[in-house]
Amino acid sequence: MRVPLTVGDFLERAALVYPDRVAVVDEPTTPGSFGSMTYGQLHQRARGMAAALDDLGVGPGARVAIVSPNAARFVTAFYGVSGFGRILVPVNFRLNPDEVSYIIEHSGATVLLLDPELDATLSAVQAKHRILLDGVADAELFAPATRDPERWVDPDEEATASINYTSGTTARPKGVQLTHRNLWLNAVTFGWHAGVTDRDVYLHTLPMFHCNGWGMPYAVTSMGVKQVVLRKVDGEDILRRVDEHGVTLLCGAPAVVAAILDAAEQRRARGDEIPGRQRVRMIVAGAPPPSKTIERVETELGWEFIQIYGLTETSPFLTMNRAPAEWDGLPSGERAQLLARAGVPGIGVKMAVDGEGEVLARANHVFAGYWEQPDETAKAIRDGWFHTGDGGFLDGPYVVIADRKKDVIISGGENVSSIEVEDALYQHPAVAEACVIGVPDEKWGETVKALVVLKEGATATEAEIIEFSRGRLAHFKCPTSIEIRDALTRTATGKLQKFKMRAPYWEGRDKAIN
Numbered sequence: 341m342r343v344p345l346t347v348g349d350f351l352e353r354a355a356l357v358y359p360d361r362v363a364v365v366d367e368p369t370t371p372g373s374f375g376s377m378t379y380g381q382l383h384q385r386a387r388g389m390a391a392a393l394d395d396l397g398v399g400p401g402a403r404v405a406i407v408s409p410n411a412a413r414f415v416t417a418f419y420g421v422s423g424f425g426r427i428l429v430p431v432n433f434r435l436n437p438d439e440v441s442y443i444i445e446h447s448g449a450t451v452l453l454l455d456p457e458l459d460a461t462l463s464a465v466q467a468k469h470r471i472l473l474d475g476v477a478d479a480e481l482f483a484p485a486t487r488d489p490e491r492w493v494d495p496d497e498e499a500t501a502s503i504n505y506t507s508g509t510t511a512r513p514k515g516v517q518l519t520h521r522n523l524w525l526n527a528v529t530f531g532w533h534a535g536v537t538d539r540d541v542y543l544h545t546l547p548m549f550h551c552n553g554w555g556m557p558y559a560v561t562s563m564g565v566k567q568v569v570l571r572k573v574d575g576e577d578i579l580r581r582v583d584e585h586g587v588t589l590l591c592g593a594p595a596v597v598a599a600i601l602d603a604a605e606q607r608r609a610r611g612d613e614i615p616g617r618q619r620v621r622m623i624v625a626g627a628p629p630p631s632k633t634i635e636r637v638e639t640e641l642g643w644e645f646i647q648i649y650g651l652t653e654t655s656p657f658l659t660m661n662r663a664p665a666e667w668d669g670l671p672s673g674e675r676a677q678l679l680a681r682a683g684v685p686g687i688g689v690k691m692a693v694d695g696e697g698e699v700l701a702r703a704n705h706v707f708a709g710y711w712e713q714p715d716e717t718a719k720a721i722r723d724g725w726f727h728t729g730d731g732g733f734l735d736g737p738y739v740v741i742a743d744r745k746k747d748v749i750i751s752g753g754e755n756v757s758s759i760e761v762e763d764a765l766y767q768h769p770a771v772a773e774a775c776v777i778g779v780p781d782e783k784w785g786e787t788v789k790a791l792v793v794l795k796e797g798a799t800a801t802e803a804e805i806i807e808f809s810r811g812r813l814a815h816f817k818c819p820t821s822i823e824i825r826d827a828l829t830r831t832a833t834g835k836l837q838k839f840k841m842r843a844p845y846w847e848g849r850d851k852a853i854n
């Protein structure tokens with residue numbers, strides 16, 4: 341027997357087994373907050389959403405974009421949209437109007453769901469149905485079902501469930517097509533390795549738009565886990581909710597860990613308790629965390645530190661580093677060093693490193709392709725392996741990520757395409773040449789730096805160029821420093837030697853990424 345694996349399964353199970361359990365605690369400050377809802381209610385809302393999409397004439401395969409910070413409506417959309425055969429397009433809510441418009445147009449989204457706080461800034465972004473998530477305009481869309489939605493007649497696990505746009509090696513973000521099968525297998529594998537059970541309480545610290553919250557929302561839903569929404573990352577707020585809701589599990593980039601550690605330090609200085617000792621598992625990815633940070637998570641917070649590695653293109657789960665029993669007695673520093681590696685392959689994942697040091701992966705959750713960019717897909721998946729663009733090596737079964745082959749800067753867990761930033765800088769009338777690199781940053785891991793050569797006779801200050809980039813790019817992509825130079829380092833044939841220009845900023849470190 342072969343039953344198609346579709347994301348609807350996760351909520352179907354929760355609604356059957358745990359109908360009266362609290363499913364989602366919405367952010368109280370969200371306009372039209374859902375408050376607290378059970379799995380039975382979440383199921384009814386997802387069905388209601390599907391029925392409302394039927395009424396709008398939005399059929400299977402249609403794209404529904406959502407631009408919103410974390411919210412209970414986002415969780416609902418994972419099922420109300422993808423679960424009934426439409427394709428969800430989660431968009432980074434920090435992008436500027438141009439960037440969002442590009443994604444809406446490129447994906448062909450006919451429905452745009454928009455957080456009301458973004459309405460003014462994104463006023464130029466249009467779609468056939470532009471609906472504010474304010475509890476009024478979206479009242480029908482999120483009302484519990486009063487009738488059965490049209491059935492997804494021919495559920496297909498190979499159908500695309502979501503298109504997640506990611507900045508990478510091209511000037512414009514690419515749409516990563518994740519199928520139901522990709523998301524399903526990612527969620528069960530990730531959830532299994534993370535030991536998700538029906539006793540967990542999950543805090544949504546990770547943006548849901550980022551690779552569907554790494555797929556963890558699906559995994560925790562199927563187990564009837566209580567999910568607490570966090571709209572904005574704040575260290576103290578996280579600690580408060582860990583305490584208030586008895587949180588056991590959360591995910592985030594190293595920058596989130598840093599915010600939590602800062603808040604914990606302030607608590608200690610005030611003589612306040614740190615909640616969650618011996619209870620919380622914190623899953624970290626997006627950049628290699630320093631081993632000192634790992635050690636602090638385990639000793640100062642008393643939380644279990646788990647690292648994963650993956651990409652949007654891999655749904656994302658590829659490897660996990662979770663301390664095995666053999667490390668139990670080790671001194672904390674040594675343990676932290678072992679945990680600093682990206683980890684061992686998850687079940688069904690194969691990892692390799694090619695002759696040039698590029699990390700390769702093979703798994704059932706590697707994406708179907710870039711939306712309408714078959715050439716880019718062919719470059720990424722070659723000879724049966726997905727080329728990650730990350731540089732690294734194997735230490736026994738452990739993958740270590742030490743470098744980056746692709747032109748991407750990862751700042752606070754979000755990807756920035758250096759080519760895209762260079763493109764924006766070239767539009768400045770005084771800029772003759774630009775080279776954008778990632779340099780180490782205490783708070784964000786890496787930050788964007790631009791080396792710029794001005795046109796002859798032209799003048800521009802560092803502040804002016806930064807301001808100029810802010811008019812064209814999302815804030816997190818803009819350079820935080822500019823160096824005006826006489827020339828850039830090039831090969832004899834004129835090719836930019838980025839790695840050489842980058843090297844001085846990374847001197848004395850064992851990794852060339854952060």
Ligand code: AMP
Nearest residue numbers: 625626627628648649650651652741755
């Ligand atoms: P994204 O597609 O936005 O999730 O970004 C994926 C990229 O994040 C990878 O290609 C890596 O460069 C980086 N990354 C993710 N997890 C890790 C990790 N554990 N260690 C080092 N880099 C990571």
